[in-house]
Amino acid sequence: MRLIIVGTLNGQLGAASQIAMDNGAQVTHAPDAEQAFSLLRSRGADLLMVDVALDIKPIIADLRAEHFSVPVVACGIGTDARSAAQSIRDGAKEYIPLPPEAELIAAVLEAVAEDSKSFIFEDPNSLAVVKLAEQVARSDASILITGESGTGKEVFARYVHEKSNRSRKPFVSVNCAAIPENLLESELFGHEKGAFTGAVARRIGKFEEADGGTLLLDEISEMDIRLQAKLLRAIQEREIDRVGGNKPVKVNIRIVATSNRDLAHEVREGTFREDLLFRLNVVNLRVPPLRDRPADIVALAQHFAKKYAEANAMPDRPIAADTMGFLKRHRWQGNVRELENTMHRAVLLAQGDEIGPDAIMLPDGSRPEGVEATAPAGGSDSADHRANSAAADGDAGAQALVGKTVAEVEQELIIDTLKHCLGNRTHAANILGISIRTLRNKLNQYEAAGLSVPQPGWGDKTPV
Template sequence: MRVLIIGDLGGQLSAATKIAFERGAQVSHAASPAIALDSLRAGHGADLVMIDVKADIAWLYEALQTEHIAAPIVACGVEADADAAASAIHAGAREFIPLPPDAELIAAVLSAVSEDERTMIASDPAMMQVVELAEQIAPSDASVLITGESGVGKEVMARFVHQKSRRAGKTFISVNCAAIPENLLESELFGHEKGAFTGAMTRRIGKFEEANGGTLLLDEISEMDARLQAKLLRAIQEREIDRVGGNKPVKVDIRIVATSNRDLAEAVRSGDFREDLLYRLNVMNLRIPALRERRSDLVKLSDFFIDKYSAANGLPNKELSDEAREQINSSRWPGNVRELENAMHRAVILSRGPVIEADAIRTPDGAPLSSSTGHSNYESQIDLTVQRATETAHTAITAGLASVQVGRTVAEVEQDLILSTLDHCLGNRTHAANILGISIRTLRNKLRTYTDAGVEVAAPGETRAAG
């Protein structure tokens, strides 16, 4: 976790720096936003920027956006009033931390933007096989593709591979390919030269160069644009990159680890992913089993998260009752480890005493888990909605194909199918993509094309008829 502190280190901000350092962060300092920007441009990356609320946060935020630098901003200030916090957030800060600093609050903020403290918890034989394979391949420099459902802990595994490798003392850089807009991802990965585009006032070092000597994680690689896939393939093959607007290759020494929750072989068949890139990434494959396939890890993970969030909330250690353990073991946990972690966080907060009873383990909407069916009420409603949407969409597909008139193009039929499916899913892009059997990136690209052409597209939570 790399933290960049901006401002006068005297007084309370110095104390905040000390707390961040004690929590395991790598802390650097810049006296002003302009100096901080120069540092970030030069490749001295930061996972989090903490800045004095009196500094020009709006200028820094705009500069980071213009330079295509992804670094969340947290403002710190002695005046812990609503106006100071609101002004900081309005200027672009993600959070506001009042000073004097509270150690647990700073720890919570660091935890929110960092995955470093996520520990590998495994005892189930299905998971231990993957861990043993990871330890075996970690010392090599072979590219690794980590696959599995959402929430199984793919990034945790990537960090585990890095920590067991000969590059453990070097930088680990993670880039979420699905979270960064396509027009920004190229600069984020490869950097850019001065004048490469409007607003590129100076050279900027990308993640490939930041990770030089270490490991670069390309999270959700399946969502990368086809043009960038070609550039990435060359970077992996040649061990060199071209900055945007540059004319001279830059040598890099990195290990590539990629993750995906999609079947990349199917993505290759559908034309969404390059086959030659898949071969380059998939030298070694680590498939992480879903939580339902490693059930003997359930209680061990639960105990870990309970200890973690008891400490984070300043509460005494708690333990699970026998009924709570039985309920955890009998639930499906379709959101895998991420869902279990959130449930244990809620349970720590909702339980009144030192023992967490079954009624404290609830879904996000407050409904209790149903241990008899293995489904929560909340999850059952979602499953039923998706099931009905799928059935209705398939009916619509059949009816639509039966009523297709001669003269209609494939593109017109495809557009009707996509928009109808989206309507039936009440605008939920993820569910619609799953039903249609395409990636969320492909769906978004299609919808963007329709919107640009003036076609009405259902907003999330709505249908076109309701919109």
């Protein structure tokens, strides 16, 4: 990971830098924001660590103005709560007090950069793909990784890079679906000063950032066909033209691309260039869906249960055997992402010594097929009576929704879930299956409309 530390940090800079380097980061120092932006434009970075003695708010604004999608972590001497809170309000993702603690910096670097090196597989279907990846990794051949959304295509791409002869060079990823069409060309190839409105200085693109290493073009099927022609030339000629430039720039990279679509079908539809497909698809790694990798479901479920127990300071509970059976039978249309979110919720909802079936809940509030809530101990109702009661409750619940808009039902669900979590936004977002940003936007809307929104610490009892 490429880290730029911005500021002087009153003598703590060396210690923070060394800890970051010990955790695998490539560290560069910039004494002020101006030099930090110069480094960003010429080298790129994955993370900025900024001294709170500097004004973070304009730095965040300038990052957005120049379309840098680089997270910012604030740091400062001591544990000034006011400075920490202000830095978060100004746009920093985290705050690290100094003198630095090795474990804290390591955890923040991993969490903010989202660069998990975990590559977990146990299933023979996964093993076959891994063996093929290892076989071709040391070549410079372009690789196309295909599979459904959430199967772990980027994880396989990183694995190929780590096993390649370029492993000590950068691994740079660009999500072609997440960047607006009019900005993607500049993101890939860079631009010269004045090339377009907002181009305040020369900036290198992802191709130059990845020089000597690997460039991942994630979800390449989303790229406009007009830009595909320029991409094809860059791959064939091993040189790029910056937007607004008049001199080609040589690059030495290995291309890995991913797609969740059938690119042969896209070629027939006229939305993807056939010659580009041939150039990318020298080797195809097809990642099977999670439902075809039952042994991976077991390994990943155990991994996520442990991970989120630690993250939420909760007991590390084993997964009950009947719960694991339900997990293995579920279809997992969202693949690994869906399983991860489900296990995160399960860790938060679990009671007792194990993660039982009651803790397994899907994003829409339903349960996987065959999972039922445990009946209260000592109940004497017959199975038929319980079924009839459940049906009656379901009818009553449905009747209660009649006459309400979707927005009203959504609002009630969000507020009730937030109350259940005692106002904890992170827990509520995970139970709801939405991002924390989406939840915050919804809550801001509700507050603007005059609705009372539960704050952290709401209530006086532990959620069940």
